[in-house]
Amino acid sequence: MVTLADVARHAGVSASTVSYVLSGKRSISAPTRERIQHSIDTLGYRPHAGARALASSRTGIIALMMPLRTGLYVPVLMEIAMAVTTTARAHGHDVLLLTGEEGPEAVRRVEGSAIADAMIVMDVGIDDPRLPCLRAAERPSVLIGLPGETAEAAQAVDGAAGLDCVDLDFEAAGARCVDHLAGLGHTRIAVLGEPPAVYARGTGFAARTLTGLRAAAEAHGAGLLHRPVEGTYAAVAAAVTRIFEERPGTTGLVVQNEAAVEPLLAFLRHRRLAVPEDVSVVAICPDQVAVHASVPLTAVAVPAREMGRLAVERLVRRLAGNGPGGTELIAPHLTARASTGPASSPRTPFTEDRRGHGGH
Structure with missing residues (x-):
């Protein structure tokens, strides 16, 4: 099993420098970061999830709330979920899928147990009961959907409260x-x-x-x-x-x-x-x-993959401290x-x- 010390020897740096690159706690020069990343890729090193979480206070997990309710077309939901999963992995995160219809209780559980760093919420209602909990949560959230406000109101209200919204402009x-x-x-x-x-x-x-x-x-x-x-x-x-x-x-x-x-x-x-x-x-x-x-x-396409990808990318920016992004509605495209x-x-x-x- 490849260890952190093995990566340090291969890259010709100290173990603490490798640790700083992995945790992001200190600024490391670009050439050194690249050399360490090359060693990680070459050796196939995988940081221990528990140790990484303790060191960074992060789990590396995004919770995806996807209630499987009556009347929804499951293949579209799963396409969004797959896009969320693959995009999250590309950014070094895993996805915890929550499919129950627990509403606000599910948000409270994720927030209270610290099992995930952030949340993506699907099947958003006009007056979604989860929104007050999401606005009050310390962990960032992105909605794939739009509450009952207009796009402009949602951008002003949810953006200010720390929530992002991504959706097709239905x-x-x-x-x-x-x-x-x-x-x-x-x-x-x-x-x-x-x-x-x-x-x-x-x-x-x-x-x-x-x-x-x-x-x-x-x-x-x-x-x-x-x-x-x-x-x-x-x-x-x-x-x-x-x-x-x-x-x-x-x-x-x-x-x-x-x-x-x-x-x-x-x-x-x-x-x-x-x-x-x-x-x-x-x-x-x-x-x-x-x-x-x-x-x-002739159809207006539902861009399921794009919605999933955008939700993760916005959440990654939030986790990096780049602030809320408000509402992004994807313009519809009709193909005759x-x-x-x-x-x-x-x-x-x-x-x-x-x-x-x-x-x-």
Whole structure:
């Protein structure tokens, strides 16, 4: 097993100099640091975690709070978690994953036990009960999400209180979807949203998207229906049937529910509605979902990896004493694919289908 003394002999310095480089307690010249790092890499030295923690009062651990709640799309959460983990490792930190729905108690446990140097918090609500504890905590935190304040208010309030926020600008994402459809002549638009439980919890990203959708629809003079929906074929079929019965002229659909994408496309095929000739579909989802859908979807990408990476990088700066950074919202990027086209005179397949089967 390679020891600190072995690294010191290989680098031609004292053991205390190696220790200072590892702990950062003293300023060491750049050439000496580089020589010591070369020796560490060459010998494969790994500092003892317990000893390092005692010497530096740091654990080298970041706690990632990722509650696995009903209605959330787990692959996106895991992609964020993987980005957090790999970025943290690149900066010399390990990640402690907390998946329980403990709320403020989980924050208090991390803060009180000193099991982690800092916290990254996901699934942020409009009125998230964890925020008071995070604001009062000595350990820095970064939210992947945005509380109920506007971006400007969040930057002023949370930045001053020592919290950072990183997220996609979901309000702008919702508006971008409507802008795209309205630009193609669609005046009646419906939204298949997240499952009802997501809205009932006051989840921030879903509420902000809906705000952007509604504002853009009003600005364009377009009609907008919003239907929360579970991601099953039966639930999607019921929701879309209801939409076309209530608004027969609907020609544009926005989907913010990754699990509902394929059930929606399958149901439209079943009803002989061509995409995009009869109905245009826009999604807010990861690129891999949009690209690999049975009809490649026009979509605003959810930049899961970028959100995870930015959260860690901001936290590393905070741990280095570089101060709070406020709120950073990633601008949405819409990629046009095969699922959207100019609005046309809508067909009425639901009425025709019922008549064809003896209905009325």
